Amino acid sequence: MIKSFFFVARLAAAWFGLFVLLAMFAQAIPALAHEDTGPLFLVALIVVAIVITHAFSHLRRVRLIAGEVNASTLSNRQRRQIEMPFDADEAFDLLDAAVRELPRTFELESARDSLQVRAKVRRPGLQGRHALSPATVYHWWLGTTRNQILATVTPGEGTSRITLICEPDTGAWSDWFRVDEGTNLENAEALVRAITRRVAERRRHERAAVTRTVVEKELAVAKLSLLHAQVEPHFLYNTLASAQYLTRNDPPRADEMLGHLIDFLRRSLPRTEDSLSTLGDELDRSRAYLEILKLRMGDRLSLQLDVPEELRALPLPPMMLQTLVENAIKHGLEPKPGGGTVWILARRGEHSIAITVADDGLGFNAQTAGTGIGLRNLRERLHLVYGGGAVLSIVANFPNGVAATLTIPSLQQEEAEHA
Template sequence: MFASLFLILRTLAAWAAAIFVAGFVWSGFFYGMNEGPGWLFGLLAMLLMVSVLVGLVSHLRRVWLLTGRLDHASLSSRQRRQIEVPLEAGQTFDLLDAALRELPRSTALESARDSLQARALVRRRDIAGDAPPSRFNVFARLAVKHDQILATVSPGGSSSSVMLICGPNAPVWTDLLLLDDGSNHEIIEAVSRAITRRVGELRRGERDSVQQTVTEKELTVAKLNMLHAQVEPHFLYNTLASAQVLTRTDPARADLMLGHLIDYLRRSLPRSVDAQSTLGEELERAQAYLEILKIRMGNRLTTHVNVPAELLDLPMPSMMLQTLVENAIKHGLEPKPGGGTIWLLARTHDDQVAVTVADDGMGFNTQTAGTGIGLNNVRERLRLTYGQRASFAIVSNFPHGVAATINLPRQPAAATTPPPPPPQEQARA
């Protein structure tokens, strides 16, 4: 109440002083006349003071509707607001610039990103609608047609602050005579809401992105586990079937095969739920498998292993080498009369390690073609684990057979987003 009364008295006093000065000018203009039109000046002065009083009441009512209070801060024609934003200065300035550009009735915008400052002019409107100021509003009719908002962003590390100053686009002395009907408070509130809304949208977008990343990671892990589960039974079923046959035909060899199978399982079962292994562990598992096959195939199977000791700790997906070895046996050497040889090789090239399983068996042919699940699983697991840092190639081996090569990075891969699956290559199951 005190602030309202002070505003009324101050404004009326300013207008009374202006009328007093105008009276001197009036009397000087009509000096020497016996009957100067003093009554006309008095009438105009009275009408002006009534209009001033009506404008004051309109201003108080408008500010009360906008803010719900009447104090010095809300009644002032010039508003100041500081907003803390949890973003770095560049992002904050972009949000501020966008908010000022979308401000209703904004007619001009000047922004300087280097200095983190922006200025905008906002056209005033009548409080009853989007129209020029009412002819009965003396304050609005006399001078101010635009309000001005100045914005400055202050950097502060990971956060920043925005200083908003909004007032009439006119000299400060006009505040003694003219009021804004709360238009500057409305403007500064609109900019504050716009910045808050945009920060909220940005945070929601970040949360959605994190949630999507977590979901994709969970789906990737689930898919890897599913692919892993597809590989292991495929090998175990074939090995147990061979052991069953040898148990009936050659118990001694069957006993030796079961010993190698136990050795294989000892190395395999602890890793059955782990997507990552090492080249050394995979090599031991593959050699145990090949020892089982040597018992079954006899002189028809020969193996050569050439893997440097410094590469045995290389991380690689579990059961992947075993899949290639099993594929070479099933489709390359078993159908070939007289059998053949399998090579297990590893070599380095720049920051890549090439792991190759080669055979001199039947090669690519329609008689040994399978469903392609095994090699498709190899490609998919490489894509999900390493993204574009790893690759898989299968080509004809000279003069006979097939060579399958996995190229792996020397260093462990960081979390990657899997690229789209590559076009299918010619493959054996």
């Protein structure tokens, strides 16, 4: 209450003092020295009454907007600082959009290089009033029909700070003689709310994206575990049937086949400690699989391995190599009357490691083409594990057959070596 009283008294005193100075100036001029100053003091009383009315209106609006009255909320010039968890460009975009959507904004100047936004804002409350009403004359006389906004972004390391200044479009001296009826306080609070809402919305989108990514990864891991655990029924039935036949006719080969089958099944069990296998484990699984097929296919299948020992520790999602080997057999060599060879090679490049599964089977043709689901799933798993850093390429092998190459970042291998 005391602050409100002194605020109104200060404005009334400033105007009354102005008219006293005018009266003293008039008395100092000989031509006006004998004139009656009564009309001047009458005008002074009327103006002071209007000023007091607007001062109380200002107090009421400030109390409605801010909920309290103090030196900060009563000021015609409002300053706000907002810490942003974004870099300068993102913070500038949020600020620019918030200022543009502020009601009655015009003459907006947006300078991205200097990270500044300037705008003029028309003051409400004059529409519909008579041109000669005391309030309209009061506003136009002091030039208070519009406010201005100056907003600056100060960049930091991964964060930014927005400084907002909302003030009348007049010099600071005019604060002694007029009030803005809370319009700059209203503009400052509106901009803070708009920026805060946009930051919260951006955070919600980020959290939703993270949640989607986590769910997608969990789903991929679940699918991968299922794929890891399953064994193709036809392969298992045929292998057991072959082992049963060999048990009666060639026990040593039957024992060898069952040993490879046990090794293959043991390495096909789901991994519970982590989602990644190694190139060595995947190579042993694929070799056990191919050794079983060699016993079944005989001389129709041969295997060539060329994988450096230092690359066996390379982290690799399980079943990727196995998928490529199964494709080489199913679509390349099994349908081929004379069979052929499967090559598994691994090479380290400057920034990546290439793993190739090649065959000299039937190659690309309508008879051997599959549905493509396995390769599509493989590419999706590559993207989930490595992002855009891994590539699967499939080309024709020379003189015939197909060569499938996985290219993955070597950073994974470097981390394993330093662990």
